[in-house]
Amino acid sequence: MASIRKHRDKWQVRIRRAGLQPLSKSFSLRKDGAEWARQMEVKADRAELPTDLKALQRITLADLVVRYRDTVSVKKRGYENERISLTAFLHHPICSKRLSDLRTEDFAAYRDQMLQTVKPTSLKRYLDPIHNLFEVARHEWGVPLRDNPLGRLKLKAPSQRRERRLLSGEWERILEAARLCRNPWIEPIIRLALATGMRRGEVLALEDNQIDLERRSLLIRKTKNGHARTIPLTVEAVRILGQLLRGRLGPLFPITRNAFRLAWERLRERADLGDFHFHDLRHEAISRFFELGLNPPEVALISGHRDMRQLFRYTHPLREGIIDKMDRSTS
Template structure:
């Protein structure tokens, strides 16, 4: 049966059937949406091809966003993030504009409004998603539409974060985990600082990925699409093997959103401001360099294929370099 939901300017009927493309259409009146839904379902039952079936003159940007979210987004590694982003874009008034009326100034206005609410990098992600949706609609779905997003200026790229842990913050975080009701928080923080793994990579660790004898961990699914095997420190290996083993093949059976909420509660509980979980990756990579690891060695662990990108994550402290120089001078390694 077609699902009917209220939209800003009408009622949308949506039909999802196995082995059939999802179809939807928006109407001014609920009765029209119900009638169209019954018609399309009858066509499917008779073995006819249901219209993906909206005439171009009736298509809104929301129709493209919804189809993209159903057909393209689920194939992506970070699908859960994009699903959330699409949902937010669908709630914006720009999604209700007919494709035939869509112009660059609509996206420029969207950009300026969003910049008052979010950072430039977030807004760039929104704009890039719009652009890819329109490009997919034209190339893959045969919809005769231009891409006005290409005509607007994107916000400047944000300055890379250089946030590192202050001397007491690691201890604060780990101690704060004792007051948490979730057992996975402390080991995941330790793994992040010991391996420079991303949150999604850590949450996807499977028991079979751990090679205890070789002290390595295989990461089969990564952000850049290239699997890698990383060395494990004694602390990292002990932490992984010390995790109670359940029936799941994953070491940490927790969703990305549940972990995000647990991290935010921890950060607020211990009073640490402006610290993202991803900053632990920055911290770990910087520590690798401070230990004396070479660029190829650090790249092997972090997964960066371009050394220039690696430098963005490397935030050495001047006082630490000064101490290293002093130590080398005092031992006669340099004059």
Template sequence: MATAVKRPSGKWQATVRKDGRSQSKSFLKRSDATKWAREAELRTDQGQLVSARNAEIPEMTLSEVMNRYRDDVTSAKRCADNESYAIDGFLRESSNLAGRKVGKLKASDFVAYRDRHMKSMKAATVVRELGWLQHALDVACADWGQHLPQGNPVKPVRRPKIDNRRERRLQDGEWHALLGAIHQARSPLLKPLLVLALATGMRRGELLSMQWKHVDLERCTVFLPQTKNGRARTVPLSPRAVQVLSELPRNDVRCLPLSGNSVRLAFERLRRRAGIVDLTFHDIRHEAVSRFVESGLSLAQVQMISGHRDLRMLMRYTHLQTEDIVAKLAAVDIA
């Protein structure tokens, strides 16, 4: 049976299968893939089909797979900077595993990799890495003619449980300490980035992808066509956010032309200079959303600003109003 399927990379993968064997090849055009599939199917009927394992395609090492995956697949993702950086780190730190031929890899190799990295990484980071390792091997089989005798060795590896819940709020003096230490920052865009993060509650990726064509300072809004949860949204801007945006130079398509990794490193340096412990950039979003709730906005209104997919995800912010609720209950206590 011959098929032609469009891959996430945009290429068309033609595959011919018969009696448990298969042969695949990728093309830029669907017409080319269909033509090859018809010709390969004819060869199949004549008994000329060979599997990818027996075809004259050299077996790749995991390092070769990951380098090609980074250049061909990761580069097209919205999270390209972060994932490319992570893949480079994997290649540096896991040279023994990366040097193995993909056909020799076993699930136990990645179980050992998972357990080793759980000692120094967060569970979410390990899960992400296992995710792109599995996808890279899937792509290598589907598009690059590689063969995994026992199937994808990453697929059966149990993922650690993720608990990313944080309740970190800015403590007295921490915000001013950050702004006070910012004069030593290399980029003049770091301060407006931080101020906008606190004023809008937007995620780092949303702030960095924000484009001038989507900013309307008269209506005090910014449109985000791509967000983490896949839904576009329009974010209302406070007077402070409008002021910051109006003072930014417009010499780039993006309002804040910075890379995610450069911001991550710059924020770490800033946090250390300010003498602040255990604060992440994402904690500023948590602080912003908490302040929205404390200001009296309804959860539905906060959801429109923050972009949380489900109102239940905002329920953890309601505990921040406990003291206010106690005071209100005391005022109406008639028992």
């Protein structure tokens, strides 16, 4: 905030704002001083003035990471994975740097070092919360950072778009391998994922009070985009859920996310699935919904997509099916 006072035969203007270096200048005319003060206030609003290095010298990157992990990440649905990632990041020497000394060049060196052991897509996933951390620090915590040091960091990651669908015989091998699992919940989880197109976390979080078999509907309260949705159930989904609900209250699947992840990895190796991921069952289900003749709004109601462009990324009709339709249209 600017202050103007008469000092001898001059008008002295001082500007003080939290996180910025104090500014002062003298003028012969008061109106010139007031005009300069307005210009400096505008620059301050635009983050164009020098930051207060003393404030940044008191804070290390580790201080921000710990605060972000314990106050922001903890509120996220994917907190456990992000907590592990951020805690591991704290052991890197870059976290001992003070914010006054931290530059994009430091993260470029970190990027180059990490790329020797991890893929670009994995590194991007690790850096996403760090990038968001600086945005929160700048805009919500009042940390006087002029810009985000990760904002100009270049990291080219290949597209994660997948077109993997079940090949002939793979579904049978998946079920056969699932029946060999010691955990009895693996097979119904996999069957339900394909019958509904639900995400892994949505399936694992299911409870009995979300299901209405009479109306053939299922309420998904916690979703990736934060919007609850009610989906219609296929005959197969009703059959699976009917068996699971017999005499059960509360959670349908008493298994942790990590336990299921490990079980799936063993199953995938046993069934010789190659690069088939569990999330590909969602791709398969959505593609099958379209092949059944459902239109995009109807499929979006089931999948939960609010952006049609994202929905179509999950849609991979089998080429054989397209060829059959083309042949029928010309016969």
